[in-house]
Amino acid sequence: MSQSGPSLQVLVVDDSPVYRELVSQALQGQDYSVTFAKNGREALELFAQTAPHIVITDWMMPDVSGLDLVQRIRGSELAYTYVILLTSISDKAMVVKGLAAGADDYLTKPFDPGEFCARIGVGRRIICLQRDIEAKNLLLQEAARTDSLTGLPNRRAIEEWAERQIRGASRHGYPLWVILADLDSFKSVNDNYGHDAGDLVLQKFAEVLRGTTRASDICGRMGGEEFVMVLTHVDQNGIFPTVDRLREQFASLVFRFGGNSASVTASFGIAGFQGREIAEFSQLLRRADEALYAAKRGGRNRVEVAVLQP
Numbered sequence: 001m002s003q004s005g006p007s008l009q010v011l012v013v014d015d016s017p018v019y020r021e022l023v024s025q026a027l028q029g030q031d032y033s034v035t036f037a038k039n040g041r042e043a044l045e046l047f048a049q050t051a052p053h054i055v056i057t058d059w060m061m062p063d064v065s066g067l068d069l070v071q072r073i074r075g076s077e078l079a080y081t082y083v084i085l086l087t088s089i090s091d092k093a094m095v096v097k098g099l100a101a102g103a104d105d106y107l108t109k110p111f112d113p114g115e116f117c118a119r120i121g122v123g124r125r126i127i128c129l130q131r132d133i134e135a136k137n138l139l140l141q142e143a144a145r146t147d148s149l150t151g152l153p154n155r156r157a158i159e160e161w162a163e164r165q166i167r168g169a170s171r172h173g174y175p176l177w178v179i180l181a182d183l184d185s186f187k188s189v190n191d192n193y194g195h196d197a198g199d200l201v202l203q204k205f206a207e208v209l210r211g212t213t214r215a216s217d218i219c220g221r222m223g224g225e226e227f228v229m230v231l232t233h234v235d236q237n238g239i240f241p242t243v244d245r246l247r248e249q250f251a252s253l254v255f256r257f258g259g260n261s262a263s264v265t266a267s268f269g270i271a272g273f274q275g276r277e278i279a280e281f282s283q284l285l286r287r288a289d290e291a292l293y294a295a296k297r298g299g300r301n302r303v304e305v306a307v308l309q310p
């Protein structure tokens with residue numbers, strides 16, 4: 001983020017009205033949104049409410065000291081806060097204590113307004129770097145859970161999600177289904193029309209899956225030409241027609257590769273559970289896989305359902 005980004009929240013804590021005024025004057029005309037606290041208690045309240053980026057705190061206050069405040073801030077779960085101790089204590093041993101407690105910087109009173117602003121500018125740089133890193137971390141975390149070709153969640157993301165859903169299903173007693181899908185004779189698509197054609201088929205299948213997945217369900221790519229869906233709130237009579245519609249929808253697509261028209265089909269294996277006993281996702285997957293193999297053996301372009309586990 002640059003200087004032109006949204007203004008940073010600054011919390012100024014000082015029991016002296018004179019110093020609050022001096023700080024206010026020093027910050028005037030700068031791109032900060034400033035709030036003031038008269039004591040440590042008020043500071044803690046405002047800190048929790050406004051989650052400031054930068055805190056400038058006096059050391060000596062009648063209730064919570066600046067040092068305590070720093071420690072409390074460092075103990076909080078909020079994003080990193082840059083803390084500057086403002087103090088009349090110039091004893092080096094005390095300064096060391098303040099920095100060791102978690103302060104990022106200190107200034108002794110009386111301060112020079114120019115130096116004061118420069119020090120806050122350092123805080124601004126640190127906070128902006130911190131934000132950039134957090135934003136990139138989020139992107140990385142998302143990328144680590146996404147299949148790059150189809151944009152669907154990958155195996156790792158599905159496993160995490162499914163474990164949570166399974167616990168919910170057993171707590172509330174609703175049925176949960178694991179559906180494994182595998183494109184039929186997919187190797188021949190790659191062999192006959194090339195890998196770009198294969199990729200297009202995978203993307204199209206992902207699109208069909210996504211189109212039939214409700215917000216409470218998840219679909220993803222396990223790897224290769226294998227996909228998985230986890231559906232809840234569909235009863236035993238409803239699951240076969242739901243998946244069979246999906247099978248039909250995909251099989252009816254016509255792909256044009258070069259001058260050729262082609263269609264591709266998929267086989268599906270379903271396993272589910274309903275009850276209070278928590279099922280293992282890996283076990284459901286294994287049973288769905290057995291059903292999938294039965295669908296393949298039965299001639300492909302089919303849906304097979306394993307018996308519902310009690």
Ligand SMILES: [Mg+2]
Pocket residue numbers: 014015016058059060061
């Ligand atoms: Mg004071």
